[in-house]
Amino acid sequence: MKISILKIIIFSVIIFSLFVFWRGLKINNNYDTKSLIGNKISNFRLIEINDNDQYISEQDLKKNKYTLINFFASWCAPCRAEHKYLLNLSNKNKKIKIIGINFKDKKVNAINFLKDLGNPYNFVGKDTDGKISILFGAYGIPESIIVNNQLIIIKKIIGPIDQTQYNEVLELTQ
Amino acid sequence: MKLKNFSFIIYFLSLVSLHSNNNKTELLEIYKNLRCLVCQGQSIADSNSDFAVTLKLVVQDQINTGKTKDEIYSFLISKYGEWIVYQPTFSKNNLLLWALPYLVFIFGGLVIYIIVRKTKRNKVN
Amino acid sequence: MLSNIGTSLVGLVLILSFLIIYTATIDINTPTQVVKKSIYKLSLFQTTFTILIFFTLIIGFINSDFSLMNVYENSHTTKPFFYKIAGTWGNHEGSLLLWVNILVIFSYLFLLFNNTHDKKYRLYTLIVQNILILGFLFFLLLNSNPFNSIYPIPLEGLGLNPILQDPALAIHPPLLYVGFVGCSIYFSAAMASLLSGYGGKLFARSIKTWVKISWCFQTLGIIVGSVWAYYELGWGGFWFWDPVENASLLPWFAITALMHSLIVLEKRNTLYFWVIILCLTTFILSVTGTFLVRSGILNSVHTFASDPSRGIYILSFLSLMIFSALIIFLIKYKKETYNFNLNSREIFILANNWFMVFFLATVLIGMLYPIFLDVLTNIKISVGPPFFNIIIIPLVVPFMFLMAVGPKIGWIKSQNKIFFKISLLILNAVIINLFIFYFFGKYSFLSNLIFIAAIFLILHSILDIEKIIFNKNKTELPRIISHLGFGLLVLFIGINHQFSIEEDFNLKVGEIKKTNNYVINFENIKVKESKNYKAIVGNFKLTNLKNNLVQNLEPEIRIYANPETLTYEAAIKTKISSDLYLTMSNVSRSDYYNIKFQNKPFMIWIWISGLMIALGGFMQLILKKNED
Numbered sequence: 001m002k003i004s005i006l007k008i009i010i011f012s013v014i015i016f017s018l019f020v021f022w023r024g025l026k027i028n029n030n031y032d033t034k035s036l037i038g039n040k041i042s043n044f045r046l047i048e049i050n051d052n053d054q055y056i057s058e059q060d061l062k063k064n065k066y067t068l069i070n071f072f073a074s075w076c077a078p079c080r081a082e083h084k085y086l087l088n089l090s091n092k093n094k095k096i097k098i099i100g101i102n103f104k105d106k107k108v109n110a111i112n113f114l115k116d117l118g119n120p121y122n123f124v125g126k127d128t129d130g131k132i133s134i135l136f137g138a139y140g141i142p143e144s145i146i147v148n149n150q151l152i153i154i155k156k157i158i159g160p161i162d163q164t165q166y167n168e169v170l171e172l173t174q
Numbered sequence: 175m176k177l178k179n180f181s182f183i184i185y186f187l188s189l190v191s192l193h194s195n196n197n198k199t200e201l202l203e204i205y206k207n208l209r210c211l212v213c214q215g216q217s218i219a220d221s222n223s224d225f226a227v228t229l230k231l232v233v234q235d236q237i238n239t240g241k242t243k244d245e246i247y248s249f250l251i252s253k254y255g256e257w258i259v260y261q262p263t264f265s266k267n268n269l270l271l272w273a274l275p276y277l278v279f280i281f282g283g284l285v286i287y288i289i290v291r292k293t294k295r296n297k298v299n
Numbered sequence: 300m301l302s303n304i305g306t307s308l309v310g311l312v313l314i315l316s317f318l319i320i321y322t323a324t325i326d327i328n329t330p331t332q333v334v335k336k337s338i339y340k341l342s343l344f345q346t347t348f349t350i351l352i353f354f355t356l357i358i359g360f361i362n363s364d365f366s367l368m369n370v371y372e373n374s375h376t377t378k379p380f381f382y383k384i385a386g387t388w389g390n391h392e393g394s395l396l397l398w399v400n401i402l403v404i405f406s407y408l409f410l411l412f413n414n415t416h417d418k419k420y421r422l423y424t425l426i427v428q429n430i431l432i433l434g435f436l437f438f439l440l441l442n443s444n445p446f447n448s449i450y451p452i453p454l455e456g457l458g459l460n461p462i463l464q465d466p467a468l469a470i471h472p473p474l475l476y477v478g479f480v481g482c483s484i485y486f487s488a489a490m491a492s493l494l495s496g497y498g499g500k501l502f503a504r505s506i507k508t509w510v511k512i513s514w515c516f517q518t519l520g521i522i523v524g525s526v527w528a529y530y531e532l533g534w535g536g537f538w539f540w541d542p543v544e545n546a547s548l549l550p551w552f553a554i555t556a557l558m559h560s561l562i563v564l565e566k567r568n569t570l571y572f573w574v575i576i577l578c579l580t581t582f583i584l585s586v587t588g589t590f591l592v593r594s595g596i597l598n599s600v601h602t603f604a605s606d607p608s609r610g611i612y613i614l615s616f617l618s619l620m621i622f623s624a625l626i627i628f629l630i631k632y633k634k635e636t637y638n639f640n641l642n643s644r645e646i647f648i649l650a651n652n653w654f655m656v657f658f659l660a661t662v663l664i665g666m667l668y669p670i671f672l673d674v675l676t677n678i679k680i681s682v683g684p685p686f687f688n689i690i691i692i693p694l695v696v697p698f699m700f701l702m703a704v705g706p707k708i709g710w711i712k713s714q715n716k717i718f719f720k721i722s723l724l725i726l727n728a729v730i731i732n733l734f735i736f737y738f739f740g741k742y743s744f745l746s747n748l749i750f751i752a753a754i755f756l757i758l759h760s761i762l763d764i765e766k767i768i769f770n771k772n773k774t775e776l777p778r779i780i781s782h783l784g785f786g787l788l789v790l791f792i793g794i795n796h797q798f799s800i801e802e803d804f805n806l807k808v809g810e811i812k813k814t815n816n817y818v819i820n821f822e823n824i825k826v827k828e829s830k831n832y833k834a835i836v837g838n839f840k841l842t843n844l845k846n847n848l849v850q851n852l853e854p855e856i857r858i859y860a861n862p863e864t865l866t867y868e869a870a871i872k873t874k875i876s877s878d879l880y881l882t883m884s885n886v887s888r889s890d891y892y893n894i895k896f897q898n899k900p901f902m903i904w905i906w907i908s909g910l911m912i913a914l915g916g917f918m919q920l921i922l923k924k925n926e927d
Contacts, residue, residue: 018621
């Protein structure tokens with residue numbers, strides 16, 4: 001009798017483990033920080049790219065229905081590709097304000113970048129050493145985070161914004 | 175006896191070349207515990223990527239403002255998830271992880287104890 | 300053309316394997332005790348053709364025959380000749396072919412060398428082994444065929460990852476596979492033993508040599524892998540508890556436990572079913588490790604390009620293996636009586652198995668837990684070096700004490716004498732440890748224990764060697780050398796860990812950095828062109844402030860063309876007392892270079908100790924051969 005229970009336990013454990021392995025093959029192995037959605041962003045202070053005395057903080061975001069925080073740099077090729085979507089968003093959707101954070105870049109280059117491609121940002125801040133990106137849980141550029149007026153993250157786009165994500169953002173911020 | 179003394183001497187002489195310090199700062203320990211999220215299995219101590227460089231700066235800042243390493247880990251976990259720390263947290267999720275090896279050890283000890291007892295009984299009979 | 304030859308040969312070996320199974324099955328029931336001659340012939344043909352298949356692939360690589368998909372994906376005309384050959388097994392499909400080769404060669408050799416053993420047992424072993432061979436051959440043909448062809452034939456190949464172009468990495472897989480795959484033969488033998496009822500001492504004698512061979516090569520393979528990681532990967536470490544490393548460690552723990560238990564089985568005819576469990580588990584662990592690493596289910600520094608379809612196949616194969624082994628074991632299991640001599644080393648062999656199972660379980664749990672957690676709860680966690688170190692290291696302390704004391708029990712007549720000797724040695728170990736502690740730097744309580752235990756083991760082993768020189772009785776020498784190697788390994792790793800100096804800073808060309816112990820002068824930079832890469836070589840002058848010794852180190856940043864890769868080559872100066880380790884990488888968008896500098900005491904002794912462990916094993920094999 002005792003041995004039978006043991007046999008059942010052993011078989012169950014093995015079948016269970018093999019099942020988990022099988023399921024494990026199917027899950028997405030690429031890690032991303034989508035789990036951040038629903039969290040509140042931390043306090044920050046973003047200094048304006050041209051004027052060291054001007055800055056915004058998380059309090060300023062409470063005034064907006066939605067804010068899209070976009071990390072970009074002049075040396076980043078995919079940032080160029082996504083730029084038109086940001087311009088569209090800033091033109092079309094009055095509920096969403098766009099903040100640009102210039103990541104590990106030189107001021108001159110960033111300003112030229114915006115001159116060339118257009119400036120969709122209500123405010124451009126600088127993040128010369130990249131530390132502010134960590135506050136937002138970003139790990140590369142381009143990356144965009146959308147928060148509501150409660151400062152809760154409602155969407156995260158890792159990599160350049162494409163047509164699908166652009167449509168999703170429009171829907172989300174109706 | 176002679177061989178033992180000889181090997182002692184060799185051992186002591188070789189130790190003379192050691193540097194007498196412990197450069198294992200807490201900073202390095204923290205770096206080694208944080209995963210570089212854009213790399214394939216490296217800590218930020220070992221990686222040369224942009225992300226690793228930035229994260230090292232953030233950790234240095236936090237240490238300088240007096241945060242403890244647990245506070246730093248909590249902060250980064252809140253931003254990036256538990257995936258970023260190499261040492262699993264001592265939470266409910268990970269209870270089984272930390273406990274199972276010791277349970278195996280205790281179980282093994284029990285098995286040996288039973289075997290020894292059975293052997294003794296066999297000898298008596 | 301090579302593609303057709305290769306695939307046809309694979310088909311031929313497939314047919315031969317079926318024939319072997321068929322003939323062996325019939326021959327089992329014949330009354331004679333002699334294995335039919337035709338079975339030997341079939342096995343010989345099988346072996347010959349399998350080796351031929353491997354040579355066909357090698358020729359494809361040497362000739363840069365890009366009509367073969369495998370050669371196209373993994374080679375390039377400008378690759379140096381030696382690495383063209385090594386490229387054969389440096390990829391998934393080629394390494395699978397190597398697996399099949401070892402399975403087949405071991406199958407034949409086992410048949411040959413076991414002719415003093417029971418016929419049914421040998422035939423069952425052959426049958427099970429060939430079922431395994433068939434499994435791998437089907438996998439090869441259906442999913443991972445190195446002889447798939449491409450048309451039109453490309454003019455040039457995609458090249459091989461430059462990190463893999465290294466002598467240590469060329470021999471590391473073959474060594475490891477003899478270990479990994481070598482244990483297939485005693486998996487089959489264990490199944491055969493259960494099926495035929497041929498067990499006990501004779502069974503132990505039959506598989507003993509094979510267990511030792513796989514142990515030696517597994518140990519050597521792991522060490523060479525660590526040496527390679529140290530010299531090539533550029534972070535100055537040699538063990539990261541990375542999934543691929545862990546996958547090689549799991550069978551190692553099982554084989555070590557098995558090797559020790561076989562001693563008891565042979566001497567006392569006890570622990571038969573435990574030995575069977577170990578035999579079955581070892582190869583199951585090998586295949587599980589392969590599954591975890593090649594299916595992409597785990598994230599690792601050194602993965603092969605992963606592919607879920609492989610995963611499904613290996614998982615199915617693994618499941619079949621586990622269930623058939625389990626069912627046959629449970630059917631044939633009978634309760635054993637334990638027949639130990641409680642005052643002998645046999646109890647300590649049980650202790651060895653206890654600790655080995657613990658270490659194995661820890662590594663296995665650490666590897667599998669994140670997968671289970673992710674599948675069941677969608678939470679992703681990392682289980683890295685801190686977990687393994689925290690759990691395993693403290694228990695290495697009692698383990699080493701047992702290693703030292705265990706083999707001596709039963710040899711010394713009086714209890715008091717043992718007690719006195721042990722106490723004296725512990726005292727010596729403590730004194731030496733305190734010496735290190737006071738003169739060279741403070742470290743944690745646990746580290747104290749580690750050092751004491753390691754020194755204790757070392758002293759014991761040295762005394763044993765003394766005794767052997769006295770008695771001129773060499774039988775214990777291999778065991779002592781392996782145990783001594785282990786003690787030294789732990790000691791040197793401990794010292795290395797405690798007293799390493801690591802610095803991480805940014806410098807521009809021409810700048811100088813001063814640390815507590817060194818002055819590092821970034822003198823200049825030059826560009827070097829080589830056969831298949833271009834390198835930026837940094838010239839660093841290092842002055843040791845303690846003894847004013849000046850050394851030059853030249854780390855490189857290498858830019859390879861095919862495929863386009865960037866690697867960082869560490870500059871390593873190895874001395875008897877320590878290694879100097881310097882890597883240089885460019886900080887993006889700046890003139891700065893990030894410099895990582897390390898002084899690592901006794902690095903080379905870590906390798907020497909590791910090799911000593913393997914040496915003991917090889918010595919045992921050779922000594923036993925001379926005896927027979």
